[in-house]
Amino acid sequence: MGAKEGKILGPTLGYSQEPLLPLINACEPLSSIIPDISKHASSALESTPSNPADGLTRDESAAIRLFTMKWADENKSLHTILNDTLKTADRENLKPWHKYLKLFLTALAKIPCLPSDTIWHGVRGNISGEYPSNNLNVKLSNCSSPCSCHVQTNKTDNLVPAEFFPNTTKGSVHIKNLQPYTLYLFDINCSEVMATKTYATRTDVYRPSSPLNIELTLNGQRLRLKWKPPAFPQGPIDEYQVIVDGVQVKPPMKNTELSYEMNKDYVAGITHTISVKACNIDTQNRTLCSDPKDTEISYFRNKTSTSSNIAPMQSISIKQISFMIILLMKILVII
Template sequence: MASKFTSDDIVPHQRFTDVKYENNEFLLPIDGYQKVDLVSLEEAMKPIEKYVDRSIQEKVYIAKKRCKNPKDNLTQDESASIQIYTMESTEHEQSLYYNVNKTLRKEDRRQLVPYFPYLKLILTALWKLPAFNGRVWRGVNGDLSKKFEEGDSLVWWGFSSCTRHLNVLESQEFLGKEGTRTLFTIECSNGKLIKDHSYFAHEDEVLLLPGVELRVAGKVRPAPGLTIIELKEVTDGPVVLLKPPFTHDNSQRHIESTGYASEEVQRLVQQLKSSDKEFENGWLSLETANLSLADGKAIVKALETNTNVEKFSIESQNISMECLDYLVDSIKINTRIRCLYFIGKDDDDNDGSYLVPVCTRTLINTLNINKTITRLEMSRTTITDHDIKMITDMLKRNSRIDGLYIYRNPYLTVQSALYVSELLKVTSTITSLSFYGKPNINDECAIPIASALKINSTVDDLIMFHSQISDRGARALGEMLSQNHTLTSLSLNANQITDAGAKALAEGLKRNSTLRFLHVKDNHFTKESTGGKALQAAKSSKLTIFFG
């Protein structure tokens, strides 16, 4: 049962349950706000001060103080515009998000005009964030099942607050686990993960933008009083229900007239068409930011005539999902591509950190058709456990991928390791596996992978460095080494292994004659410590151990 509050309390998290106010109807698109000037958050609040909390400017002050160094290349005002959206007022109906969403749901679009400056600011901010592609949840106390029938199309006009984790909604401060409830599981393509800009970072909130079109994919009642409605975001509708926060200035007219979004893309296209020497090594690293569908079409067209590119790396910050989907779909028939990469930027990069999305369903369709891709790499992406499940299920049937590299993906949990371990038990092709990253890859991930490798007969290279593996994980890997007769290289650099874990690895090495390279530098033991000496004493003459 949900927690009780008095009328004087601030009831938290109500934006996650305001789906009850959605009428699901198709209305006129959200348009016009993009034409106003981008102003400060203080200025954006002035036209709507009479509709919201009288202390709204105080909240503006606090939000901006909390957003002095925002991530994702947002300005202070842009980040604060998201932060203030997530703040609650003492009286729910005075909360900013309540009034914004109430007005977005009205048929009379003229009532949105006072909100235009704020919409311009927050949507400009959200447009800069990478798209989140995966499964999210939201819900409400009560039974809404009669409003949703399988096959129906509907629109949610307000900003839709969701969470990636069902247990968040089932906590007492949200919906609880008892009573009449309706839960929505939503497969979204263009969500925005706002954790780094929210007042409540622990909620791991994914925000669906206003005007999101959804299709009802299913409806079940798994328990008395509980209805789960499955929704899927529609991305190919004929009408854009939320106009982007940009005006048709000179640069935009240039885009429309040429079909390219920037001079940088035009130069790339010309290089591809002329088989420029830059691509003689077979690499195409797509690093241009803010790629649009027009960009994707131009690049794909140029790739049709280029005979050099065999390795395609998508590294574009803020790439549109339409562009990404088009690029990946085009590879179905490009038989020259051998390796496909999705790579974001790390915190260590001088030009900032960002994640890239992965259009998982399109990727799966492409890999099912393309007979030449043998390497798949996903690093610093927005993939979730659900994506990994879909990909590993496909790879169980795909006999061509021999290199699978999944690392530094912040949203993965031990569940992904379990999916990968199940794949390892049945694969007949994968010879090289990378699965690592701090802080989420740990002993609980290493243990099932080590267990699967006891029976795997194809993987000869395992990389699990730069993770949180400690002695428990090392013991599991040591047991694996005592039974595995295929692995030739094991990389465990930069983990949390101590002398005890090193000794456990050594015990496995005593019964292993196939390992040739073991990398263990930057752990909590040295070549001269007891664990290091145990490894040296146990190794075969063919094994080289790299301590640092």
């Protein structure tokens, strides 16, 4: 799917017919696209051992290194420009890349698959908003080796040590059991650095509990469902979804609407089942709703039964009138 065009893109073809060239030669067609590409390719080769692991040649291993290495200007790096090009609909733009892609993908195909695992990549800045609310990750980098750092949550005694890769200065902190839609302060302290870096972030929303005080009544000739907000909203409720006899009402109710009235008159002798869900929409645009079964309620009235809207006081008044008529008749008989 192309991010800019919003449509399905065609396959990347043509590179497989290219010959397998040394890295420097494979990058020559990119000289007008990527500034100093030959300089970066030479640097990747110099940093690559003569006999790489997994049966790769030096040029194949260097092709992977060239794709992953950091550049002074990330917007002009090979991997940024290649990714942007892959997102465009015009596959002709990929032709200058074919020789490099042949070398790069040949190298990737030789690397054996590993079991599922978590891959950590240290970056500068706070990217906590990209993670679920109960699983926040803080990335650390640029710490003098050996690093000894920990993260403190909300100025409490909850100190979580950072884990660093062997022989590197980059690591991560994995903080669990955070509450949804809650503001947190994270202090990053390193023994080798005097200053403390503080990040403030709010966790994402989560699935709310069910609406409360569900009522289903006959209002005139139409059924009306009423409710109150959930006890645990887990965020600012985005919408309410009403389900009538298994069919969701469209569009959803606004978060300020706490009632729904059916658009057709009720017909006696028919059972209607209605429920309502409270929903939040998280930063990944996922709609997280409460369980509709928790609020499910049914309404049924026999064809011969009296209206449920007759109030108790009205019934008492009728009895009083009947008693007065009987008493008046007795008085008239006596007279």
